[in-house]
Amino acid sequence: MIPFFGGPSVFNLIISIVGCSFLISYTECHCPHMMGIKPPGPPSGPSPPGKLPDGDEGWDYDETAAPGIVPEPHYIQSTYIYRSPNVQEKTFSSRVVNVLKDIRTRLAKSARLTLENENIECSSPTDHYRCQEYAATGTWNYLIVEDQQKGAITYTFDRKYNEKNDGTIEMALLDAFSRHSPSSLIAFASQEAEKEVGYIRALTVQEMDSLSGKPGHRPILLEKFGPNELNLLEPALLEVRTGSELKLTSESLKRIDSTKEFDKLLDEYKYVFILFWTSNRMVSLHTFNLWSRVGDKIKVPGDTLLAHVPCHENSEFCQGLSAEDYQTVVSYRNGQNTGKTENIGDEEFYENWIELSILGPIQKLSNESELSKFKKGIVNGKKRLSVTIGVFPSEQDTSFQHFQISAEKLAGKYYTSYFINENSKPAITTYRHSEKQKRTDYSGKFDPASVMEFITKSSIPSVIDISTGFTTEILFYQKRPILILFGEEFEPFLKLSARQDARKQYIFTKISGENKNIQKAKEALGVVGNEPVIVLLNKDRVHLIPVSKPKCPDHLQKLLQMISTSEADKVLSTKDPHPLRFLQVERVNEIFGFEETIVLPDHTLFMDSDPFSRHPAISESGGSGGCPFMQGGGAGGATEGGHHSEL
Numbered sequence: 001m002i003p004f005f006g007g008p009s010v011f012n013l014i015i016s017i018v019g020c021s022f023l024i025s026y027t028e029c030h031c032p033h034m035m036g037i038k039p040p041g042p043p044s045g046p047s048p049p050g051k052l053p054d055g056d057e058g059w060d061y062d063e064t065a066a067p068g069i070v071p072e073p074h075y076i077q078s079t080y081i082y083r084s085p086n087v088q089e090k091t092f093s094s095r096v097v098n099v100l101k102d103i104r105t106r107l108a109k110s111a112r113l114t115l116e117n118e119n120i121e122c123s124s125p126t127d128h129y130r131c132q133e134y135a136a137t138g139t140w141n142y143l144i145v146e147d148q149q150k151g152a153i154t155y156t157f158d159r160k161y162n163e164k165n166d167g168t169i170e171m172a173l174l175d176a177f178s179r180h181s182p183s184s185l186i187a188f189a190s191q192e193a194e195k196e197v198g199y200i201r202a203l204t205v206q207e208m209d210s211l212s213g214k215p216g217h218r219p220i221l222l223e224k225f226g227p228n229e230l231n232l233l234e235p236a237l238l239e240v241r242t243g244s245e246l247k248l249t250s251e252s253l254k255r256i257d258s259t260k261e262f263d264k265l266l267d268e269y270k271y272v273f274i275l276f277w278t279s280n281r282m283v284s285l286h287t288f289n290l291w292s293r294v295g296d297k298i299k300v301p302g303d304t305l306l307a308h309v310p311c312h313e314n315s316e317f318c319q320g321l322s323a324e325d326y327q328t329v330v331s332y333r334n335g336q337n338t339g340k341t342e343n344i345g346d347e348e349f350y351e352n353w354i355e356l357s358i359l360g361p362i363q364k365l366s367n368e369s370e371l372s373k374f375k376k377g378i379v380n381g382k383k384r385l386s387v388t389i390g391v392f393p394s395e396q397d398t399s400f401q402h403f404q405i406s407a408e409k410l411a412g413k414y415y416t417s418y419f420i421n422e423n424s425k426p427a428i429t430t431y432r433h434s435e436k437q438k439r440t441d442y443s444g445k446f447d448p449a450s451v452m453e454f455i456t457k458s459s460i461p462s463v464i465d466i467s468t469g470f471t472t473e474i475l476f477y478q479k480r481p482i483l484i485l486f487g488e489e490f491e492p493f494l495k496l497s498a499r500q501d502a503r504k505q506y507i508f509t510k511i512s513g514e515n516k517n518i519q520k521a522k523e524a525l526g527v528v529g530n531e532p533v534i535v536l537l538n539k540d541r542v543h544l545i546p547v548s549k550p551k552c553p554d555h556l557q558k559l560l561q562m563i564s565t566s567e568a569d570k571v572l573s574t575k576d577p578h579p580l581r582f583l584q585v586e587r588v589n590e591i592f593g594f595e596e597t598i599v600l601p602d603h604t605l606f607m608d609s610d611p612f613s614r615h616p617a618i619s620e621s622g623g624s625g626g627c628p629f630m631q632g633g634g635a636g637g638a639t640e641g642g643h644h645s646e647l
């Protein structure tokens, strides 16, 4: 019931993201034990292997089969993209499409190769967004093949060398696919093709560059944290606590002590959320305390289970977990891993995350009244800070499918829905009911990467309230200067923050209220008195602007530009604690009770990226790399959305 790593379930997960050439990122798994399964080796129990992929006849599980002839399961994604301006070329390309279809079925059956192919015709410039990457005139046939080792390679093959019969086409294609497979696929050619030779070759880098004559892709910039993740707790601040007052028992969470029990519960419940924790680590201890409070606080439906595995008493079960895994809650649906979060937040954070996991990555709105409710931000009976809605003419529309892929990659973070209206052009809008600018319409291309960028950027508040703390990486380890408004609402500041161009340049935050740690932060920034003031914090440079100065947003923008080149009002020392750290300490005390802790100076907070980060920076795909079942987002619901294949 638990899919072993590399098993078919991984394939199901990947299949649904076809057509999306940048999304493949499972290479190796560092954490097979997160699911409580044993390291790869001889099968140790009666546990059956995962579901066989469609078309797999199961012979590969036959232990009596001769060794050596059993290929490793493998996944390749390809795109056949072509321009066929005349009948002769059109005939050829439709033959290629058919041969690809045959090859795909055959390789799945006999070579354990999952080949996902998308066919894209580029006859008119409006056809498909990917056509824009290629010449708008002439005749061409490209096969883009991608696997997790080599990345994407573009092959070219011409009609005149390959049109002799379907066998030559087949051999040309198999030649290209073989270069992305652990062993040659020529052995799996059809009888008809066996004696033929096809001609295909990879494009050189120079040829690639000159394909469209346009400059390369601009980098995709995703916001790493969703609206629910703006005030996460900093593990380093938990590390220095004693934890002596923490309650470490739970009446509401189900305790799991063995793999057997674990399997049984995954079978019994539709949704399972589990924290593996250990009392030997301060961060994990605090995470467990929170998780047990979540268990006490929220009412989950009968098909949902919140559980924990105390690893200090089950070392075998938890073997191989890394430090970060002990603060990670993992989610399962129908026995399959669907996501995880290593973020540590308050009870509400976990509550929202659980709810988002159960809702799934995207919801269909079936009528106008549901649409209007969602627009108001009401999801599951509660008002949400931001929601994103796509309206599409049909579910077959490519733009919808790409929207769906984006939502799946961002699963667990955003409230996303769609509505089908035959008479509508594709449109995506984010609504934030409590903001000055309540509605943001999308105007870019409908490729998954751009859509993801839009969803992540349009969903977070224009001004982030950091009075009670903030997620470390939102303000630290990044390039943009931080603007902090001390005091109540200030119109020019709010208006400027609503502008996209300004938000690209600065991060807008505000601090209101009073407490000892806000006082410490103010002092450290050199803010005196209680007059409202705007602080421009550019790494260690502090500039102050009294709010009596700027008259309007444009004026404020000018002032900001001017002072950023003038002398700072104060220069922070990296030998002192960072002023904003005090706000995070306040938050930790608020949640776990006051402890007198030492706030350590940390010069890395001034750097552009975290030198000790255990996580790779978020990739263009939005996935976190590493092990697929430890992947946050992405995996969730992926198995339900797989209708993107155009074969």
Ligand SMILES: *[C@@H]1O[C@H](CO)[C@@H](O)[C@H](O)[C@H]1NC(C)=O
Pocket: 366, 367, 369, 370
């Ligand atoms: C809209 O759809 C929902 C869910 O399918 C349903 O409960 C509701 O009655 C429908 N409303 C209208 C006005 O048709």
